[in-house]
Every structure is written in structure tokens, then in C-alpha cells.
Amino acid sequence: MSSAEQQVRTVEVPGAVLAVHRPAEEAGADGREPGLFVHGLGGSAANWTALMDRLAGVVDGEAVDLPGFGHSDPPTDGNLSLSGHVRAVIGYLEASGRGPVHLFGNSLGGAVAVRLAALRPDLVRTLTLVSPALPELPPQRSAWSTGLLALPGLPALLRRLPAGRPVARAAGVRAARQAGRLPLRPPGLRGLRRRPAAGAAGVRARGDDGAPRRGRPGRARADRGPRPLRRTGRPAPYSAR
Structure with a gap:
């Protein structure tokens, strides 16, 4: 059934x-129960043509153009909100x-x-x-x-954040995790901490006498012994063991 095979009439409703x-x-219901079809955003009553044709044997169907769509003029009071559309359809029924x-x-x-x-279960x-x-x-x-x-002002706030700073990057990661865009840290990795690198960190963990310095446990590295001296008195590099 094409749009040319449909008849269109206008009904004045509030607004x-x-x-x-x-x-x-179709001249009348012929014992069929009435049906009403309401289209979506950017659509019109023509969206329902095929389905109305399929249900024509059991439903006396009509389709409306919401205010401002299809053949319906915009509402006189400019109310294109959801409540305005509901008011118009209730007024038609x-x-x-x-x-x-x-x-x-x-x-x-x-x-x-x-x-x-x-709002009006008596109409449905x-x-x-x-x-x-x-x-x-x-x-x-x-x-x-x-x-x-969609929160007012949030896009403008995000544009002002210094994206190059570590704090802004960390905040962005937290927001992404909360939004579900990044996976949370696996539970098995939450208790792990960084370990100091071997080498200079291990030397600083010991005093001149070779005894470990007081400090946080686990910071001292393997004892490499006192550092050998060259004839110039400068410390020589460690030899591989």
C-alpha cells in the first residue's frame, strides 16, 4: 500500500x-478494534504503512503525524517536548x-x-x-x-583541563575506568609495589662500612662488598660475578 492509497484528514487538538x-x-471499522500508530523522531505516519497493511484484517488502524512532522504543522504554542506530543495524541483520541x-x-x-x-490507561x-x-x-x-x-558545562570544563599534565591524564584514566571504557586493575596486581632498581639503589642502601642502612624493609639489595679503589683513589666499577 503506498502513501497515495491513504486518505489524510486533519483534527484540531489543544495546541x-x-x-x-x-x-x-476502508470506510469503517467493520467490527475490528481500533488501533493508533505513532511514529518516531524524524519520521511520519508513512513509516507505518506496511505494518498497517499487514494488520488491516484485525485492526482498524490509523496513524498520526506528530506536531511538526509529516503533514502536521508545528504546534501553535511551540511545545515540541515529549509532554507536548502526548497532549496532542490524547487530544486526538x-x-x-x-x-x-x-x-x-x-x-x-x-x-x-x-x-x-x-497518564490515560482508559484510552489504551x-x-x-x-x-x-x-x-x-x-x-x-x-x-x-x-x-x-550531557551534563551542562562539563564539555567546556574538560576542554580547559591541561591534557598534557600527569594529574589530568590520571584523572582522565580514572574517569574512563568509572565509565567502563578501561578495565579495572586486576585484583592480583593491587598489592604489588614498585621495587627499587638494582645498581645505584643497592649501593645507597648500605653505608660505608657495608652494613645495611636503617629504612624501609626490603630496600637493601644483595651485598656486593666494599667498593675497591684504584690507585687514583676513585672507586672502580663493579666486576661481573
Whole structure:
């Protein structure tokens, strides 16, 4: 069924005038229960044409163009919020007297349908959602960083951070780990500490008499003995043992 085979009428609702689509050859419900299809963001009633055709034998379907989409003009009060769309669809169902309906919603239309069903359950027989734009509970950890970037002022704050400094890099790593973008340190490595390198660190761990200096345990390295002297009195390098 193409868009040319649908008839379009307009219905005035609070704050807007909605374009309502239905198959042109259907004159009435003929005993079928009414259905209403609500499209998603950037879409129109034409998105539902194929599904309405498949369900035509069991559902007397109509599809609306939300305010500002398809053949519907923008709302007179400029309210394009989710609540504004819900208000318009409720106004249509009340004006047409078709409720309760089998309500279908996709993407933004899914969010509109859920809100409508919660506010006016008397207008809904069944609720069918296709990829609705709803929050995921619990949210994915991989999506936290994207959500944080939506906080007012945070992108500008991140741009002012000195990215070249170690403190800023460490803060970025911590934020990435909290957002799930970097793995946490494995539990088996959390208790490990850096060990001093052999060589000069081992010499500093001992006094002139060869006895270990007092200090943190585990700092003294293997005893290499007193350092031999050359005739010039300068210390000679260690020989390999």
C-alpha cells in the first residue's frame, strides 16, 4: 500500500492540528478494534504503512503525524517536548472518540505511547512498542561517559583541563575506568609495589662500612662488598660475578 492509497484528514487538538492517515479503501471499522500508530523522531505516519497493511484484517488502524512532522504543522504554542506530543495524541483520541485503542509506538512514538498509557490507561487497550526511546535500566556502563557529557558545562570544563599534565591524564584514566571504557586493575596486581632498581639503589642502601642502612624493609639489595679503589683513589666499577 503506498502513501497515495491513504486518505489524510486533519483534527484540531489543544495546541496543534494533527494530520491523521488511514487506508483510503476502508470506510469503517467493520467490527475490528481500533488501533493508533505513532511514529518516531524524524519520521511520519508513512513509516507505518506496511505494518498497517499487514494488520488491516484485525485492526482498524490509523496513524498520526506528530506536531511538526509529516503533514502536521508545528504546534501553535511551540511545545515540541515529549509532554507536548502526548497532549496532542490524547487530544486526538478524545476528539475522535476512538479510545481505547491498540496503541503502537516506535522510537519517540514509543516514549509518547508509554507516557500516554501511564497518564490515560482508559484510552489504551494494548501497548506495542518497537525500539522505543526509553532509558535502559540498569544503564550500560559503556554508556555512562556519553551520559556524563550531557551534563551542562562539563564539555567546556574538560576542554580547559591541561591534557598534557600527569594529574589530568590520571584523572582522565580514572574517569574512563568509572565509565567502563578501561578495565579495572586486576585484583592480583593491587598489592604489588614498585621495587627499587638494582645498581645505584643497592649501593645507597648500605653505608660505608657495608652494613645495611636503617629504612624501609626490603630496600637493601644483595651485598656486593666494599667498593675497591684504584690507585687514583676513585672507586672502580663493579666486576661481573
